[in-house]
Amino acid sequence: MESAVPLVYVANKEIIARRIAKMFHSGDVVNLGIGLPTLVEKYLPSDGDIVLQSEDGALGLGPPPSESQKDGDLIDAGGGAATLRTGGCFFDSATSFGMIRGGHIDYTVLGVLEVDQEGNLANYKVPGKRVPGMGGAMDLCIGARVVIAATLHFQPSGASRLRRRCTLPLTAAGAVHLVVTDLGVFSVEAGRFRLTECFAPYTPQWVKEHTDADIVFTETAEQGNEELLLPVGVV
């Protein structure tokens, strides 16, 4: 039901990271892309039960180091200082992308410029403006068992990043399985989004009305996800 008081959207990256961190299972190998996906790391269990693969050549990345622990020869895919857990290892770029393309990675979490209801992802290029490049994202989309697109639901302009059809150059065609925004969790199914979880205070109907894409939703979505209504930083 639409609430009586009009909802005001407040961007919330933390709820996205927190929700994604709960999707993994013990032993899963996960690759986090640069930008918003990097936030997922701090919500993972502290025991290393989820194994982080980093495209620059590491398996078993740990939490960011303290100032005294920093080693210039140990970074994550975004160039930030990193640590390696006991049992972790290093390898070259061909081995790293062999892992990625070869189907050895369970989940990848990637940032978004646009994602559409066909599962197309655009996240590497705004022609003539900002052209960072695809880095490892095209390989990750091809090779990871589950591709999760992580994004604030709306652009600063107010337009939704979930679309009927991407207009920017694609990173991969039909590759995205799940989209997690600060409004809810969407799966890509038969050319439309299925809202499987809706984060309070938003309602499925409100999400549908404010998104330029075909969205269906299920009863579970209407029940919302109160569990995630924790203060930021509390897991």
Add this chain to the structure above:
Amino acid sequence: MKDKPIISAVEASQLIFNGNCLMVGGFMDCGAPHSILAALGGSEVRDLTLIANDTAVHDFTSGRVTGVGHLVKNHQIKKVIASHIGANQETQRQMNAGEVEVELVPQGTLAEQIRAGGAGLGGVLTPTGLGTEAAEGKQVVIVGGRSLLVAVPLHADVALIKARKADRAGNLVFHGTARNFNPLMATAATLVIAEVEEIVDTGMLDPDSIHTPSLFVDYLVCADKLEW
């Protein structure tokens, strides 16, 4: 085993000539041969083609420039083949202004193109990039009912790489995520110059722990690790 010549960073930079194709190891400056790059950035060499994972850092706000970013800033590069230029605003500016040609390649494809170049292969077949701009102009072949892009081998005149340690014969050991593209590039250039932090006597490295065999390496440069 015959010793490899040990030269200075400046001498290394003098082995690179106008119009050369250059591979440079490193991932966002981690594992880049910073001493040789500093010497090359101070030289008059121009019209280089650069093959590297990325073009390091050039931040217009802070003015910070690192690694191969100095070569871009000095207009020593005419073409870049890389997977990522997002941390270098000057590369993007020169590309949009038509001052440098940039070919963006998926990172895994770039790694395999270099590996193929060093291994005598005719290329590799990859599903990465199908249905995107990365497939434009590329040959598509079907193997076992699966569409794949042909990625041609890459080879360079000179590879500038960085290792943690070498022995005098030129065997190399890398450290941490500073390995990245370095061992691949060591195989794929006519002349390979390895910058290392330490050179030990031949026989002091465990043969089972050597990452790059000596035959790939032509020159060694011993230099303190530069902070970036």
